Amino acid sequence: MAKRIYVLEDDKEISEIVQMVLEMEGYQVSCFADVSRFNAGKAGGVPDLYLLDIMLPDGNGLEVRAALTNDPITAHIPVLIMSAHTNVAEVSNWPGEKHFIAKPFDIYKLTEKIAMLLKG
Template sequence: MAKIFVLEDNPAIREVVELILETANYTVTSFANVSDFMNREAKEVADLFILDVMLPDGSGIDVCKSIKSDCMLCNTPVIIMSANASIEQVKKGCVADGFIQKPFDIDFFLQKVWELISSSF
């Protein structure tokens, strides 16, 4: 079962994303802020990262840069989600593997997740 790390500060959105992913048989670990995400258990490895852009203590774009610059994580796919940033802004800031505009279509969201996870195995 693939493991997905979700970094989303909005509790309602985080809960919906968790429910959608768990219903699709993914294992989900969620974080409400950058600090908790960066201080996670180092031995826990994700198959996919889903990052919100605007966070209370940082930016998902900066977290994406950090992931992609870490030789242990650089091949793990990253999806950026945002209600405010455009795909062009995200592309300028980091090399994410996918972008999902909020609000999102559940089928599109799950298709993107499946594509990126299946391509990394």
């Protein structure tokens, strides 16, 4: 069975490219353009990985990450944060396990990072 990834990204072009590439890699991908749709979509099940943008029209990916890591149902699922507005130095201040990729990113580095996180 294909690994399932939930993508929270408000930029339609980035979302479409990420979805296309990840599906070509064999993943099942669900994309959400904002936090409210993401929260509604979570009822569809628990994925194997979350890929979250930080700056969103109705919220913040770091707050979503905190909610996921504090929920016993999703706490064990890897979360990869992507952003054009955050750097590695800022990431070191985040609590808990940190997985980050800066935008713009090389699509091969993204797929490598996702594969590594899914191997556990």
